[in-house]
Amino acid sequence: MKVLVIGGGAREHALCRSLSLDPEVTALHCAPGNAGTAEVAVSHPVDALDGAAVARLATELEADLVVVGPEAPLVAGVADAVRNAGIPCFGPSKEAAELEGSKAFAKDVMAAANVPTARSYVCTTPEQVDEALDAFGPPYVVKDDGLAAGKGVVVTDDLAAAREHGIACGRVVIEEFLDGPEVSLFAITDGETVLPLQPAQDFKRALDGDEGPNTGGMGAYSPLPWADPKLVDEVLETVLQPTVDELRRRGTPFAGLLYAGLAITRRGVRVIEFNARFGDPETQVVLARLRTPLAGVLLAAAEGNLAELPPLTWRDDAAVTVVVASHNYPDTPRTGDPIEGLDEVAAQDGPDAYVLHAGTRLESGRGDGGDTVVSAGGRVLSVTATGKDLTQARERAYTALGRIRLAGSQHRTDIARTAAGASDASGASGALEG
Numbered sequence: 001m002k003v004l005v006i007g008g009g010a011r012e013h014a015l016c017r018s019l020s021l022d023p024e025v026t027a028l029h030c031a032p033g034n035a036g037t038a039e040v041a042v043s044h045p046v047d048a049l050d051g052a053a054v055a056r057l058a059t060e061l062e063a064d065l066v067v068v069g070p071e072a073p074l075v076a077g078v079a080d081a082v083r084n085a086g087i088p089c090f091g092p093s094k095e096a097a098e099l100e101g102s103k104a105f106a107k108d109v110m111a112a113a114n115v116p117t118a119r120s121y122v123c124t125t126p127e128q129v130d131e132a133l134d135a136f137g138p139p140y141v142v143k144d145d146g147l148a149a150g151k152g153v154v155v156t157d158d159l160a161a162a163r164e165h166g167i168a169c170g171r172v173v174i175e176e177f178l179d180g181p182e183v184s185l186f187a188i189t190d191g192e193t194v195l196p197l198q199p200a201q202d203f204k205r206a207l208d209g210d211e212g213p214n215t216g217g218m219g220a221y222s223p224l225p226w227a228d229p230k231l232v233d234e235v236l237e238t239v240l241q242p243t244v245d246e247l248r249r250r251g252t253p254f255a256g257l258l259y260a261g262l263a264i265t266r267r268g269v270r271v272i273e274f275n276a277r278f279g280d281p282e283t284q285v286v287l288a289r290l291r292t293p294l295a296g297v298l299l300a301a302a303e304g305n306l307a308e309l310p311p312l313t314w315r316d317d318a319a320v321t322v323v324v325a326s327h328n329y330p331d332t333p334r335t336g337d338p339i340e341g342l343d344e345v346a347a348q349d350g351p352d353a354y355v356l357h358a359g360t361r362l363e364s365g366r367g368d369g370g371d372t373v374v375s376a377g378g379r380v381l382s383v384t385a386t387g388k389d390l391t392q393a394r395e396r397a398y399t400a401l402g403r404i405r406l407a408g409s410q411h412r413t414d415i416a417r418t419a420a421g422a423s424d425a426s427g428a429s430g431a432l433e434g
């Protein structure tokens, strides 16, 4: 099977890595890719947002499957362009991707499908913003309606800050604060059959102890030793299947990866957000644990044959990933700094720990004349490790991370710490992070 992956972040590197380990995959391409995907896939300098160019590339490569990684191409209709060229594509249509592209649309679908979520108002004027903030009280949750790379959400006790963000957004969703640990649950769907993956937890705040601003995600782990074993079945029944059924009923079936961001509140599970693609960095840990070869599953979803697949199988291992971000992320990240130590990780830590590249690129003409990997984005890379439990996986991840040198870089030191502690102290519970 010839596969083309669209995108160039750590999620796409994780997808490429899993696909490269799948014996069914005979050729692997990535556009535009990054310095890491280039180790396992042929890079193509094609704009991921240009549907016609992506479809042309897929046709030229005689791809059997195109996998669209990030949300922006999906919302721009890149999956439609590929399908219109007659090539199976893993990723929802432009219309179905509105589930992520518009928070107001997602709320409408959830209301129609009776999916539990925070009560909310959609506001477009300062008066409506004031009314909504007043109705809910602190902590205030104020969300830009459109795509904002995980940075459009402000959660604060500060009324003035909440008001300022609400008015700046133009169209904004203001909602009830959901109190409880967060879980990311992904499902692969062909628009009808829904196959949930293993849950993971993401760390959204920039700094240790969940301090600092919201980011795209600073680390993740799976499994969740503290979660109710029935959680996945419950979310399938109350969230994932009804949402997929509602989109099919509307004539805009969702085929691809449905990501449910959940809060486990005292009153039950509530949806915080939907995404229309694999999450980053959660994908790094979920795919590290998936035993079933990936390509056939994604192709079955693209072709509408998921019901015929045998159940997915999983490793017993735990997985932890820690993101290394640039100086000044998420504000105005500094780029162009050389990254050292990548070879040392490959030589000393593999295959239990490895680096997945996000914002990196190869620069020639530095140093000894060979290519140098330099930072090219806010989240630069993530170090992913597996182990017999979370304690071993996080030890391996942080050991490998310690070999990487990037001037001014930052990372959290507490990824999976509470969860690892709770699962080691047998019987203890309540490792509620996020």
Ligand code: AMP
Pocket: 118, 141, 143, 150, 151, 153, 155, 175, 176, 177, 178, 179, 182, 204, 214, 261, 272, 273, 434
């Ligand atoms: P989102 O982009 O919708 O995932 O929001 C980013 C982060 O803001 C989430 O992961 C939560 O940590 C937080 N957040 C969003 N909505 C709520 C809510 N209703 N209550 C509490 N925290 C929230």
Ligand code: GLY
Pocket: 150, 202, 216, 217, 275, 278, 279, 280, 281, 282
């Ligand atoms: N980790 C959060 C996201 O992918 O949106």
